[in-house]
Amino acid sequence: MHKKTDLVVVGYGAAGIAAAITAARAGAKVALLEKQSADTHFSSSRMSGGLIMGANDVDGATRYLDQCADGMIQTEINRAWAERAVRVREWLESVGIKSVHMAGAWYPKFDGYDSIEVLAPLPKGTEPEDVEIELPKPGELTFKFPLPFGNGALLHDLLLEAVAKEPNIEACFEHEATKLIQDGSRVIGIECKTPDGEVTIDSRYGVVLSCGGYEKNQDMILNYLKAYPIYFYGSEANTGDGIRMAQSAGADLWHMNQMIGRGVGHFKHPDGWETTMGMSLNPPGYVILDKYGERFANEHLQAVSKPNFYYELLKYDADRLEYPRIPSYWIFDKRRLEARPLAHGGIGYYPWSKDNRTEIDLGWIKEADTVEEVARLAGVDDPEAAAQSINAYNEYCQSKEDPFGRPEDSLVPIDQPPYYCVKIYPGGATTNGGPRRDAHARILNAHREPIPGLFGAGELGGAIGLLYPSPGSNLGEAIAFGEMAAETAIRDGSQ
Structure with a gap:
């Protein structure tokens, strides 16, 4: 036609x-x-x-x-x-x-x-x-x-x-x-x-x-972005079609390694499908740890949806030859779980449950009576170090002084069991x-x-x-x- x-x-x-x-x-x-x-x-x-x-x-x-x-x-x-x-x-x-x-x-x-x-x-x-x-x-x-x-x-x-x-x-x-x-x-x-x-x-x-953009094109993600894996929520239709057409017409490309980044949750359903969600750390009472159970940044940036926290997740460890913050681990307690849903959805997204219980049953949120046990269940390499990090954080909450610069009103202790953990990956909305x-x-x-x-x-x-x-x-x-x-x-x- x-x-x-x-x-x-x-x-x-x-x-x-x-x-x-x-x-x-x-x-x-x-x-x-x-x-x-x-x-x-x-x-x-x-x-x-x-x-x-x-x-x-x-x-x-x-x-x-x-x-x-x-x-x-x-x-x-x-x-x-x-x-x-x-x-x-x-x-x-x-x-x-x-x-x-x-x-x-x-x-x-x-x-x-x-x-x-x-x-x-x-x-x-x-x-x-x-x-x-x-x-x-x-x-x-x-x-x-x-x-x-x-x-x-x-x-x-x-x-x-x-x-x-x-x-x-x-x-x-x-x-x-x-x-x-x-x-x-x-x-x-x-x-x-x-x-x-x-x-x-x-x-x-x-x-x-x-x-x-190309956020649903895994080949482009692997070749252009700064780390892997990186997961995107958003439109499944964005597979880089326009980029390929423009290149074929002789177009130059720019800032292909840039994206609207933040920490996201990426989850696999028992039926085989996967979903990526923006995670809501707020209200306070949260920390984010690396694979070895250590805090590494001001988590408040992620809690207020500031995209620059994404850069903290991309650190490469030249000695260990790995990305120690992919995934990272968000740890919180009963108060945060009961406050509101951990993820915000909307049109086209997975419908996250209001009380977070469905996602606990699916295994997306790990639950345990101690920080060390929940870190172990989530896959932290050193669960004991994770427990020590939470203890140190709770002391910062008492003194109202955090070495990573979190504001006072974000320093709420994590001390009411059960404890919970969700894996956090670099990702976001769009490239x-x-x-x-x-x-x-x-x-x-x-x-x-x-x-x-x-x-x-x-x-x-x-x-x-x-x-x-x-x-x-x-x-x-x-x-x-x-x-x-x-x-x-x-x-x-x-x-």
């Missing part, structure tokens, strides 16, 4: 939707392709927390993003993002989504920190003034998931409603993009596989790739690497020249470097570069 359109957008998440709506409102006909079916459409956006990074000052946000990127992203690209970030609330309202300021940036020590404002979408009929928000402490994310009023599933549904109102957008499910079509170096269309056979789509303005792009969302070749007719947005080569700037950075970046990609495609294609 052969079709024609003005712009092809590959990937039906926030980035693709922003690109499609922007192009459609400029008068372009858009084919919005998604390889999943409508019934199993679990984009990264839908499975996210639903928060969106915005900003209140372009210069301040640019400085802050520069420091987070640590040289991996050029200043002109960070500025292009910041210029969109100050208007993201306006863009959301333009597609019928109201939002509320929910949190700030992760790193208060960086200049421009206070220029970042994290937004949460509101259900229809809810006004911002109807919602009471107590902003978290600087650099923390202290509210609980799922949010009481907004999350990724809500954002996804609201964005799909916005797409449905645009007559110029044709949403094409079960269209797996396989190859870019080029005339010389210019991208002029795409080939797809569908249940009805192969489809070729010619595109007047080219192709926007917004089809996610960041992919085809290199410029400040206009154009994908570049190995000579840093734009490939005509090829554009990128979202986590596929996302503009996020060493540190994840704030909660909602992925979605904020996706919307910003989705808009940008569509505008550039139409402008360049009209010349």
